[in-house]
Amino acid sequence: MTPDTTALPLAGLRVLDFAQFLAGPVAALRLSDLGAEVIKVERPQGGDLCRSMVVNDQRLGGDSLVFHTFNRGKKSVAADLKQPADLDRVRALVAGADVMIHNFRPGVMERIGLGFAEVQALNPRLVYGSVTGYGTSGPWRDKPGQDLLVQALSGIAWLNGNAADGPVPTGFAMLDVATAGHLVQGILACLVRRGITGRGGLVEVDLMSAALDMTFEQLTCFLNDDSGAAPMRHAQGNANPYQPAPYGVYRAGDGWMALAMAPLARLAELLDAPRIAAFPQDDAFARLDEIKAVVGEVLATRPVQHWLDILEPAGIWCAPVLDWPAFTRSEGFAALDPVQTIRTAEGDEARTTRCPIRIDGSTLQNPAAAPALGADTDALLTG
Known part of the structure; x- marks a missing residue:
């Protein structure tokens, strides 16, 4: 059963998504799944860089399939923030928004004129979400905030694999997704506070802090080991260097x-x-x-x-240990009903995962694919 979108918890909220690639857009996607109107603000020339980030040469409606997976159900306006006329129209959107999300490097939004201080003066009720790779200070602040690089720097790649292996990162962007979850939590907390005080707020998250949070169990063991020795990966079956035998993965007779x-x-x-x-x-x-x-x-x-x-x-x-063909054929997979079909305005279709949250007993599904670049510019950037 799919709920009435007007009854979803965040119905009536407007979110401006200035972010690209993964962590910021995934956070905005989750707010969209919960009922918010999410508007991507993109540059006119090419839009979100992820539109052209093709994986396995898979596309939907001219854009990369991965772009649709975390921008489905949103709207899009095209605006050049370096042009005063476009910036003024975007500022008008900001003045009426509830949430704003960006993942520009530290200092970029301030130079544009859309830093937190400027936006707070324009709209004191707005909740401002910022995603960076390594925070806003320190020697790493301007490094590329990319999932694999943070796994490498944070020690996560050295936790995985058996003792004889080199560093083994995860096969997916786990830190981007975790960071998105932290951003959503902070935004929702500030929205609750706004309901009480009328005041918006600033939510700042970063991939490195997400890495530390995800490894809090192992890192705590390390921090309290007076020897300062690195965790010892197991010779075989390593799944957690601080878990005793038999914890791990083993080869049986047929798998x-x-x-x-x-x-x-x-x-x-x-x-x-x-x-x-x-x-x-x-x-x-x-x-x-x-x-x-x-x-x-x-x-x-x-x-x-x-x-x-x-x-x-x-x-x-x-x-x-199942591979994806076996997993997707399993009864456990079917029982979750985790797949939905999304469609572009032109009728192109693709299958993807649904929102993992249920509200009032209903799964949250949205058949709309990601918007074409600038599809909603005329409707939303008026004047």
Whole structure:
């Protein structure tokens, strides 16, 4: 069941999205999913750079498919912020907006005349959201704020993979998505405060802080280790350098499977592997590479489903490692009904994910693709 958009929590709010690429637009997308009117403000020549960022040569309505995935359902106005006439028209939009989001490097919006101080004077009720790579001060402030680069600098790439591997980043832009979530949380908090006090606010997030927040468990362990030693990745099955054996991913007879926390004695019993029982529970971390090697040898002797049939009924946390073809064929995937079809004004279609939030028992779906560049300029930039 899809809810009436006029009944969604953010219906009636106007959001101006000046951001490009991922973190800012994803935050604006989530506000759109929750009912807000989101207007992308783009440069007339080419618009958001992500419109031309083609992945696997996939397009929809002339723009890259990835652009549509996080700009669906929005409106677009084309304006050259370096031209006084266009800037004046955009400032008129700002004066009537509720939220504004940008991800320009520090100082850019101030030079344009749309920094927080200028906007606050123009519209004291507006909530102003800013996304940067590394914050607004310090020696890294002007570095490119790109997901892979922040994973590299933050140590995340060194947490992944087995001990013999080089750095292993994630295969998706997890920090952009996490940063978007932080921005939405801050914006919603300021909107609640505005409802009480009438005052807007400034919300600042950055990818590096998101990286630190996502690794708070591991980083806390490191910060409280007086030796200052780097976390030791496991020789095999590494999934978290601070989790003891058998925590990790293992090759079974016909595929891969994941094992989370499990008492060694119980695991030895279920796997009929007395060699595992020979290790005291106190050795689960001190001798984890030895233990994992034995667990891996045992699991490799039988198919994944054989082990799942034994371990799951016994309450051991485990799962098969699925690729996307297998995952999208699974009953668990189907039960979530996570896919929606979006359409351009010209009728081109693509399948993508829906908003992960449910409101009042309903999933949030919007069939509108991303807007054509400047499609709403005449309607919204009047005068």
